[in-house]
Amino acid sequence: MAGGITTRPRSTVGSPPPSPLSASPSMMAMLREPDMAPPGGDAIAPAPTRHDLTLCTICRTHPRLASLSRCATCIQKAADADRQARANAEAKVKASRQANGPAATKRCGVCKVEKPLDEFRPHHRAKDGKRKSCRDCVRAGRALCKPMRPEQAAVQKLAASKPARRAKNNQAVAAWASRNPLAARARQMLMRAKRRGAIAPPETCQVADCNSALLIAHHPDYAQPLMVLFTCRRHHRLLHNGVALRLKAGVPSGLKRIPKPETAVAA
Numbered sequence: 001m002a003g004g005i006t007t008r009p010r011s012t013v014g015s016p017p018p019s020p021l022s023a024s025p026s027m028m029a030m031l032r033e034p035d036m037a038p039p040g041g042d043a044i045a046p047a048p049t050r051h052d053l054t055l056c057t058i059c060r061t062h063p064r065l066a067s068l069s070r071c072a073t074c075i076q077k078a079a080d081a082d083r084q085a086r087a088n089a090e091a092k093v094k095a096s097r098q099a100n101g102p103a104a105t106k107r108c109g110v111c112k113v114e115k116p117l118d119e120f121r122p123h124h125r126a127k128d129g130k131r132k133s134c135r136d137c138v139r140a141g142r143a144l145c146k147p148m149r150p151e152q153a154a155v156q157k158l159a160a161s162k163p164a165r166r167a168k169n170n171q172a173v174a175a176w177a178s179r180n181p182l183a184a185r186a187r188q189m190l191m192r193a194k195r196r197g198a199i200a201p202p203e204t205c206q207v208a209d210c211n212s213a214l215l216i217a218h219h220p221d222y223a224q225p226l227m228v229l230f231t232c233r234r235h236h237r238l239l240h241n242g243v244a245l246r247l248k249a250g251v252p253s254g255l256k257r258i259p260k261p262e263t264a265v266a267a
Contacts, residue, residue, distance in 0.1 A: 106130060110137040139241040144234070183259075186225035190217055193226055205232040206255075208246040220257035229255035 055071075056062050062071035070078075107114050109132035120130035121138070133143035148156075159165060177184035193199045205212045212232035218239060219228055229251070231239065239245060245256060 103128070108132070108134040108137060110134070110142050139243070141234075141238045141241070141243045182222040183219065186219050186222040187217075189225040190219075190228060199226055199228075201230045205235060206230050206248055206251045207232070207235045208248050210235060218255070219259060220255050222259055227255070 054063055056064055056074055057069045058074040059071065062073055064070065065072045065075060068075070103117070105114050105116055106120055106128070108120075111134065113134070115134050117128075117130055119134045119136070120132075121135060122129055123131045126132070131138070131143075137143045160169070190199070194201070201215055201217070203213060204210065205215060206229055210232060212234075214232055215230040216233055216236045217228040218231055218236055219225065221227065229247075231245075235245060239256065240258060242258075247253060247256065
């Protein structure tokens with residue numbers, strides 16, 4: 001206090017922040033230093049700026065591939081690493097199976113019962129060569145297949161239209177006709193009757209509570225080729241497995257019979 005006047009310290013509330021120009025020389029040197037690498041690691045690539053947004057986000061050296069965020073080299077490296085990881089996992093599982101030996105039993109995916117491998121039909125696409133459903137569940141109709149998606153149906157139709165596939169199918173049909181001459185003759189007569197318009201198949205499956213439009217003709221007696229029951233593929237398989245099916249109203253129940261070789265005589 002001088003001359004009776006009290007001097008108070010100047011308040012800093014609301015004052016603007018210090019200018020960057022007032023920073024110490026050591027701080028300015030740290031800001032100018034490039035990105036430092038971690039101990040024992042590679043150098044960290046600098047963050048992309050607004051001028052290099054077209055570069056790969058991984059290596060930040062090569063340009064991005066089309067609208068992706070990575071370049072072709074980094075994408076190929078990631079794919080190779082993923083493929084190698086899958087190969088290692090498969091080799092590990094295969095080694096463990098060989099060490100433990102082949103399994104003598106298998107658990108059914110439908111009834112959840114552990115059964116011998118003889119109770120499962122062979123399947124060429126399964127890892128153990130057997131179906132996931134036991135024979136009893138297949139015969140009883142409990143092993144249902146998932147409905148085919150339109151994309152899967154289109155792929156299957158395209159594959160079946162190839163010349164090699166058609167030739168192989170023709171050979172299989174000829175071999176089946178040589179083993180089952182009565183059934184082949186009844187099938188031919190039914191196809192001719194359908195072309196003439198003598199018989200018109202229904203729009204849906206003739207089994208109750210089924211609206212499938214993909215039909216198969218079932219002959220209860222090959223001596224009467226025009227007396228058929230039109231069912232879907234699933235119900236036709238269940239019918240031959242001995243499952244009792246309930247037909248729609250107006251459909252004769254005699255059409256559910258299974259033709260026996262001793263009763264199938266040529267017409």
